[in-house]
Amino acid sequence: MSNTTKKWFSLNLGSRKENASSSSCSCGKKEGDCHSADTSPQQKDGFDQVFDVPMDRRTAFKKLTASLLIGAGAVSTSCSLVSGNESKEKAQIDWEEQFKGNYKLMSEEEKKATVERLARSYELRTGKTINLSSQGPEENVLFGYAFNISKCQGYMDCVNACVEENNQDRNSQMQYIRIHEMKDGKGFNFNEADDNYYHEVPAEGHFYMGTQCFHCDNPPCTKVCPVQATWQEEDGLVVIDYDWCVGCRYCMAACPYDGRRFNWSQPEVPEAEINKNQHYLGNRLRKKGVMEKCTFCVQRSRAGKNPACVEACPTGARIFGNLLDPNSTIRWVLENKKVFRLKEDLGTEPKFWYFMD
Amino acid sequence: MFTVFISLVKDSLQAILHGSKKYHLWMAFLTFIMLIGMYCYTIQLEHGLSVTGMTDRVSWGLYISNFTFLVGVAAAAVILVMPTYVLKDIDFKQAVLIGEGLAVAALIMCLAFVVADMGGPSVLWHMLPGIGVFNFPDSMLTWDVIALNGYLFINISIPFYILFRHYQGKDALSKVYVPGALLSVLWAVGIHLVTAFLYQGLQARPFWNNALLGPRFLASAFAAGPALIILVLALIRYSSSFRIEDKTLKKIGIVVTVAAQINLIMLVSELFKEFYAPTHHSESAYYLFFGLHGKKALLPWIWTAISMNLIATLLLTFHKLRNNFKILYFACSLLFIAIWIEKGFGLIVPGFIPGPYGKIAEYTPTGIEIGVTLGIWALGAFVFTILAKTAIKIELGQLRYKKETVSKE
Ligand code: SF4
Ligand code: SF4
Numbered sequence: 001m002s003n004t005t006k007k008w009f010s011l012n013l014g015s016r017k018e019n020a021s022s023s024s025c026s027c028g029k030k031e032g033d034c035h036s037a038d039t040s041p042q043q044k045d046g047f048d049q050v051f052d053v054p055m056d057r058r059t060a061f062k063k064l065t066a067s068l069l070i071g072a073g074a075v076s077t078s079c080s081l082v083s084g085n086e087s088k089e090k091a092q093i094d095w096e097e098q099f100k101g102n103y104k105l106m107s108e109e110e111k112k113a114t115v116e117r118l119a120r121s122y123e124l125r126t127g128k129t130i131n132l133s134s135q136g137p138e139e140n141v142l143f144g145y146a147f148n149i150s151k152c153q154g155y156m157d158c159v160n161a162c163v164e165e166n167n168q169d170r171n172s173q174m175q176y177i178r179i180h181e182m183k184d185g186k187g188f189n190f191n192e193a194d195d196n197y198y199h200e201v202p203a204e205g206h207f208y209m210g211t212q213c214f215h216c217d218n219p220p221c222t223k224v225c226p227v228q229a230t231w232q233e234e235d236g237l238v239v240i241d242y243d244w245c246v247g248c249r250y251c252m253a254a255c256p257y258d259g260r261r262f263n264w265s266q267p268e269v270p271e272a273e274i275n276k277n278q279h280y281l282g283n284r285l286r287k288k289g290v291m292e293k294c295t296f297c298v299q300r301s302r303a304g305k306n307p308a309c310v311e312a313c314p315t316g317a318r319i320f321g322n323l324l325d326p327n328s329t330i331r332w333v334l335e336n337k338k339v340f341r342l343k344e345d346l347g348t349e350p351k352f353w354y355f356m357d
Numbered sequence: 358m359f360t361v362f363i364s365l366v367k368d369s370l371q372a373i374l375h376g377s378k379k380y381h382l383w384m385a386f387l388t389f390i391m392l393i394g395m396y397c398y399t400i401q402l403e404h405g406l407s408v409t410g411m412t413d414r415v416s417w418g419l420y421i422s423n424f425t426f427l428v429g430v431a432a433a434a435v436i437l438v439m440p441t442y443v444l445k446d447i448d449f450k451q452a453v454l455i456g457e458g459l460a461v462a463a464l465i466m467c468l469a470f471v472v473a474d475m476g477g478p479s480v481l482w483h484m485l486p487g488i489g490v491f492n493f494p495d496s497m498l499t500w501d502v503i504a505l506n507g508y509l510f511i512n513i514s515i516p517f518y519i520l521f522r523h524y525q526g527k528d529a530l531s532k533v534y535v536p537g538a539l540l541s542v543l544w545a546v547g548i549h550l551v552t553a554f555l556y557q558g559l560q561a562r563p564f565w566n567n568a569l570l571g572p573r574f575l576a577s578a579f580a581a582g583p584a585l586i587i588l589v590l591a592l593i594r595y596s597s598s599f600r601i602e603d604k605t606l607k608k609i610g611i612v613v614t615v616a617a618q619i620n621l622i623m624l625v626s627e628l629f630k631e632f633y634a635p636t637h638h639s640e641s642a643y644y645l646f647f648g649l650h651g652k653k654a655l656l657p658w659i660w661t662a663i664s665m666n667l668i669a670t671l672l673l674t675f676h677k678l679r680n681n682f683k684i685l686y687f688a689c690s691l692l693f694i695a696i697w698i699e700k701g702f703g704l705i706v707p708g709f710i711p712g713p714y715g716k717i718a719e720y721t722p723t724g725i726e727i728g729v730t731l732g733i734w735a736l737g738a739f740v741f742t743i744l745a746k747t748a749i750k751i752e753l754g755q756l757r758y759k760k761e762t763v764s765k766e
Contacts, residue, residue, distance in 0.1 A: 102483075102490045172407075180714065191637075191715035211714065220560060226498035227483040228490045244490070246483050247406075247476015249416045250498055256561035258713040262416060262476065265407035288405035289476025346560045 086124055093121045103241040103280060104231055115280055130276040132284060135302045137235035143296050143351065144236070144323040146333045147210055150357040151317035154179055154201035154208035161312030165297055166283040167275055169267030176261060176294040177212045177309060188342075210318075211342070212309075213238060213259030213294040214350030221251040221260065230291070236323075236351055237298055239281040240291055247289040256346055260293045296320070323351070361758055365524055368756050369747040376746070379596075384742065387735045394732010397725045398473065406476055409726045414718035415709040419726050420474035422701030423733070426581070427463045427470070428552045429574060429700060431508065433582015434460035435545030437609070438515075442531075442538035452605050454748045455593065456586050457516045460545075462741035464509040469733045497555045504548040511541045520751045525758045549574050562708045564641035567630075573623045574700070579616035581696040583609050584689035589745075591686055599749045603682075610685055614673040617692055621670055624663075644717070645707040652710075654719045659703050665695035 100106075100114055111134040119132045159177045168174040180193040184205050193209075202208065215238050222230050222238060229245040232238050252260045266288045278284040279299035286292055297307035301320070305311075310318040321330035333339065337355040376384075401408050411418045434456035441449035472478055483489035484502060493499045515537045522529040553574040556565035587609050594601045631642040645655050669691035678684045711717045722730075750756040 098479075105490065178714070191640075191711070193714065195714065195716065223495050224497065224559075226492050226496045226502070228492045229483070244480070244483055245477065246480055248474070248498065249476070250496070250555075252413070252416045253708070254559050254561055256713050258716075261413055263405065264409075264411070264413075265405040287477075288407075291476075348560075 090121065090124055093117050093124075097121075097243065100243065102228060102244045104228060111280070118280075118284065126271070128276070130274075130278055130284075133279045133299060133302075135279065137233045137237070138302065139234075140322075140324050141235040142323040143215065143301060144321065144330050144334075144353070145215070145296065145351060146319040146330055146337075146339065146353045146355060148317040148319070148357065149207060149209055149354055151315045152179070152208040152210060152313075153315055154181060154197075154203070154206075155314060156201075157312045157314055158210065158309035158318065161308040162294070164273065165275055165300070165308035166295075167267075167269050167278075167285055168261075168292075169263060169265075169286075170270065170273075171266075171268045172264065174261050174263075174267070174292075176259075177210055178258065180209045180211065181206050182209060209354070211257060211259075212352075213255075214257050214342070214348070214352035215294075215296060216257075217349035217351055218347060220254045220256065220346075220348060224250045224254045226250065233281075235302070237281075237295055237301070238293070239295055239298065240293060241281070242284070242286050242290045242292065245290040247291065249291065251291060256343055256348060257350070260291055263288045263290055263292065361521075361525060364758055365521065368524075368758075369750075372747050372750045372756060373743050380746075384739070387739045387742070390735035391732050391739065394729050394735065397728030397732065400725055401473070401729065402478070408723060410720050410722045412718060412720070414712050414716060415706060415720040417474070417705050417709070418720055419701075419722040419730050420470045422705045423730055424467050424470040424474070425552060425556075425705060426697050426700045427467045427737075428505070428548055429578030429696075430582045430585060431460040431463035431467065431512075432545040432549040432575075432578050433586070434512065435542050437583070437586065438538050438545075439542050442535055443542075449605060449608070451599065451601050451752065452586060452590060452609060454516055454519070454752065455589060455745060456582075457512050458741055458744040458748060459582075459586060459589065460512045461509065461516075461744060462737045464505060464512065465740050466733050466737040467505060468509075469736060470730075473729050473733065497551065497558055500551045501548075501555055504544070504551045508541070508544050508548050511537060511544060515541065516748065520748055524751050524756060546575065549578055556704075556708065561713060562641075563638035564708045565704075567627075569623055569627055573620065573627070576616055576620040576623055577696045577700055580613055580620055581693050581700075583613045583616070584692045584696075587613065587689045588686060588693070589741075591682070593745065593749065597749055597753075599753060606682070606685070607680060610673065610679050610689075613689065613692065614670075614679065617666070617670040617673055620696075621666065624666075640711055640715075641707040644710050645703060649711065649717055652717050652719055654721065655702060655706060658698050662695045662698035662703060665691045666699070669695060 096117060097114070101110070103111065103114070106114070115132050115134045119130055122128070122130050156179060159175050159179065162168070162176050163170075163174070166176065168176070178195040180190060180195045181197050181201075181203065182189060182193045184207055186192065188209070197203075215232075215236055217232075217236065219232055219238050222228075222232055225231075225245075226248060227244060227246055230238065230240045230251055247262070249262055252262060263286055267286050269285070274285070275283055277299055279295075279302070282295045282298040297305075297309075300307055306320050310320045319329050319333055321328035323330060323334075325331065333355060334353060337357075339353040339355045341350045341353055409418060409420075434453075437449050437453045437456040440446040441453040472481065475481060484491070484499075486493075491499050493503075515534055518534055518537075519529040550571045553571035556562070557567070557570045560566055587606055590601050590606060590609075593599055628642075628646075631639040635643070640649060643649055644652070645659050647653070648656055669688040672678050672684055672688040673692075679688070706720050710719070747756070
C-alpha cells in the first residue's frame, strides 16, 4: 500500500507502516489483482479477514437471500460433500456467526464459543492468530475521563494511537476523536472551531479541545437502538455488538456529541497494521454497514491499562481512571479542579470532564 | 370459501394481465424503472452505503426523507375511511377503496425505503420480534415497525374483505368492517405520530426536538395524501368507466383545503418561534431558509416548496377556483410536490446541519440513491395499479365469482 497518496499517512503513524509497505505485494494496488487473488492473504482487509467471503454482486445477493430464507444457501455449503474439511469448517463458522444472538444476552459459554469461532476463522484464512477476548466488566469499576484544555496542543498523537489501536478503517480515515481548534478569548465557540486542520500546531492564539464518545451515564444513543445492539456495560462503557447492529444509524442521530462513526464502505486495515490484541466489543475487525465508536479501548481498560489516547498524549492532557476508586487520579482531578461537561442541559451525564490548570 | 379465493386470485391475475395498450406500456415503463432501481441497489449492496451521498455528518438522506413523507400519504387514507364506513357518507364509497389501495402501496414503499437505508439488510431478522431482540418500548423505531406493519395489515384486510364479498355478489357486512375501519382511523393517526416522535424524541437535534412536529406532520399529511387521491381519482375517471362523482372530488377537495390551511398556520408559528427571537437552536432553520456561512444547498428547494404551498393553498381557499376541476388538479399537484419537498428534504437534512459541534457539511444525493428511490416509487405505482385494477373490476361487476363455470371446469 502506498504511503504517500493518503492524507492519513501525513500524520505520523510510527514505524510499523514502513514494514507494511515493504512486505506488501509488488503488483501495485491500482490494478486490484492482488486484492482478489487468494494467494496473497496479506492483502485481505476488514470483513474478509473475518469471513472469507468475496462479496461480488452475485454472492452479495446470495448472502442476502440466504439469510432472509433462514440461510438456505449457507446450509447447502456447509452440508456439501465436495468441499474440503477446512472450507467446510469455514462455512460452518459463517453459518453459526450469521445466526448467533445478541452478545449482551449470551451466556458465558456462548460468548466463549463465538469468540473462539472468530479467532479460528481468522486463523483458518490467514494462518495467523489473534488474541480475541470476551472479558467482562469488573466489580466496583466505573470508568471516567478528564481532559485538560490548557495542556492540549493539538498534536493529534491521540488520534493516531486510537486509529492504530482500534483497527479503524484507513480508507475513509475514520477517527473517533476530533480535536477542535478554537480561538482564544471566544470561549467554546464550536461554530468557529475547526476540527479538520492540517497545519503546524499549536497555532498562535488558539487552544484545543478534544471530543469523542463521552460514555454518557444516561446515553440517548442506546435508548433508541431498535435491536439493542448498543448498550451500557456495568463499568460504564457504552459498547456496540457489531454483528448485531442492523445499520439504521438511529443512534448516530441521537448522539448529541458526534460520538459515533459508521462504516459506509468495507473497512480496510493493511494486514501488517492490524492490532491483534482484540476484544469482542472493542477493536476487532468490523464489516461494512455497522456502527462503531470509542470504547475507552475496552481491550486495554479492562486489562488494567490506560486507553491508547491517554498513553499517547505527549502533554499529559488526558486522564483516565476508575471513578469508584477514591485514590485514582481522575477522582483527584474531579475533586480539586474546576471541571465542566458539555451540553449538561441535555441530561446525558457524560463521564467525560474538561478542566483547566 | 377456499375455492372462491382461488378463483379470485385467478380472475384478478387475468384482470392484471389484460388491458389496453396504454396500460401495458405503463406497466412496462414501471418495470423498466424498477429494474434500474434494483440494479442501483445491487451496487449499493456491494459497496455499502458509501455509494450514497450520506456521511457521518448527515447520516440520513433521501431514503428516510421519502419514507417520512410516504408514511403521511399512507395515513391520509383514513380521512376517507372515516366518513364512508362510519358516517355512511355514500359519496366517498369509491374513493375509499382507492384510498386504501394507495395506503397499501405507500406502506410497501415505506418498508422498501427503510430496507434500502439499512447498513446490514442481511441481518434485518434481528428486528423481527421473537427471533431477534426487540428494544420495546424504549426505541421509537420498534414502535414504528409495529405501527407500520399493523397498519399495512388493516389496510389490506378491510378492502380485501369488502371486495371478497362483492366478488361473490354479496354485500359486505358492516358489523364486520366498521370496527376495523374505526381501528384504522386511530391507527393512521398513530403511525404518523409515532413517525414524528422518531425525530421529535432526539434531544441531540434541536430542529426536530419541537412539540409542533407531530401535529404538523398530521396536517401536512392530510393535505398531501388526499391531494394525491384526488389526482388518482381524476386519472381513473378518465381512463376507466368507474364512476366517480364530482361531489366526491369536491368533498375531498375541502379536506385538502382545510388541512393545507392548518399546515400553513403551523408553519407561520414555527417560523415565528425560530426567527423572532433566535437562539443557537435556530441555526438549522436559518440554514434551511437563508443558508449558513455561505452554504445554501437547500435554499432553492425550500423556497420553491413554500411558494408552491402558498399558491396552492390560496387557490384552494376560494370556492370558485377550487370547484373548477382544472384548477383543483393543478393546486393538488402543487401541494403534493410542495409537501414532498418540505417533509422530505426540508425536514430530514437540516436536522443534521449544523452538526452537534456546529460543523456544516452539506448533503447531495448521488445518482445511485436517486435510482433506488425512483425504483421504489415505481414499485409503489406498480402495486397500486394492480390493486386498483382488480378493485375497480370487482366494483364494476366485471369480475364476479361464477359458480357454474368453476363446477363445469
Ligand atoms: S457520547 Fe454519544 S455515543 Fe457516546 S454514550 Fe453519549 S450519546 Fe452515546
Ligand atoms: S445503527 Fe446499529 S447500534 Fe445504532 S441504533 Fe441502529 S442498530 Fe443500533
